[in-house]
Amino acid sequence: MNAPHASDTPRVPSFRTAVKFWFWLGCISFGGPAGQIALMHEELVVRRRWISEKRYLHALHYCMLLPGPEAQQLATYTGWLMHGTRGGLAAGALFVLPSLVLLIVLSWAYTAWGQHPWGQALLWGLKPAVTALVLQAAHRLALRTLKARWLWALAVLSLLGMLWGLPFVWIIAGAAATGYYMSRQPAVDLQAPTQASQATPTEAHSAAPAWLDDDTPAPAHTHYSHPRLLRALAWGVGLWAVSLGLIALVFGLDHTLTHMGGFFTQAALLTFGGAYAVLPFVTQAAVVHYGWLSAAQMMDGLALGETTPGPLIMVVAFVGFLGGHSQALFGYPVLGGIVAACVVTWFTFLPSFVFILAGGPLVESTRHMPSLAGPLQGITAAVIGVIVHLAGVFARQTWLPGGWHMLPDLGAVALTLLVTWLLIRRQLSVFKLLGLCTALGLAWQLLV
Secondary structure, three states: OOOOOOOOOOOOOOHHHHHHHHHHHHHHOOOHHHHHHHHHHHHHHHHOOOEOHHHHHHHHHHHHHOEOOHHHHHHHHHHHHHHHHHHHHHHHHHHHHHHHHHHHHHHHHHHHHOOOHHHHHHHHHHHHHHHHHHHHHHHHHHHHHOOOHHHHHHHHHHHHHHHOOOOHHHHHHHHHHHHHHHHOOOOOOOHHHHHOOOOHHHHHOOOOOOOEOOOOOOOHHHOOOHHHHHHHHHHHHHHHHHHHHHHHHHHOOOOHHHHHHHHHHHHHHHOEOOHHHHHHHHHHHHHHHOOOOOHHHHHHHHHHHHOOOOOHHHHHHHHHHHHHHHOOHHHOHHHHHHHHHHHHHHHHHHHHHHHHHHHHHHHHOOOOOHHHHHHHHHHHHHHHHHHHHHHHHHHHHHHOOOOOOOOOOHHHHHHHHHHHHHHHOOOOOHHHHHHHHHHHHHHHHHHO
């Protein structure tokens, strides 16, 4: 599909057209948050021109500020911007649905054949791909964001803060404060990094008008009002209370499903920085506190999660499936796993919909407030340090599966370096990368 010429007039997308697009996007959005954000930019801003560059980046900065999966929130925000509440619900749900179905199938296959030697060989090949994809995400986000020395400094300090064990909320607060301070300095140009953050093909289309352009009158549903905000919050909180209350009423307060609903609501509300910042928090609770799965199984789940489209945080479906499966909920392990995976997904993503549908009108009213540019850019830079830290965590688990006292897996180290080079320097597609890692994992099994 070729990008339209800059002189073409963008078509007004119907709701049906948008639904087809969001489902297609949910099926092909591999590569983690950075890749998905870049893909949405290419399709929405460059090719289809449904939304302007500035509107897109304003929405992205807001989603980066929120707890939860920023790519899914960005899809929800854009769908809401174009077609109101039904557009936001369709975009956010269809962005998640294909990966949920695939992860349930893969989780079932993992419980059936995951310990088989060939299954272990496949996972051995895929684990280095996880580390490489996280590193690629940090690299791509850095190219788009780190256009000034102070932004580089924030990214480095964020990484050091994670190594020292500082809470992520403190890092975000410090980055936002630094960004606000820099925005008050007359010598600092906060717009240059944003406009220069995209590749040359984007700049070639920057003069073409979009369907929702910078100066397009705001649609009626984007106008802010206090009653609208309160109504959206009431719906969101009501759905959460009713769903968790019914689970507790039917199964009891100490049931696994009740614990899952409460914990993943907390994870969705208290973890900032997107999927890469959420995963360490989820891993610690699911493995150490609740014992829903082991550390090795969590790493296997991350490897499987990278093979599916949609947000990386969908690995929580794997966590839920194994937690429900291991305890044979309802007396049937597979049924318990499916129900638990759906419950976990519901409580993980419900807050994201509330953030967008309730906060969207307020955010749109701030599009022309330059005072927000500095804090949002600072937060984006800090997230890069968190992503690099997570890549280090994954690399350690991949290279030293037996712990620090054991010799490293030199094959895994070599494969990680190879696929990272292929991703970043040779621009290898995710499909080819996963195929290569799968083949090398099987070959390694034959050799050793």
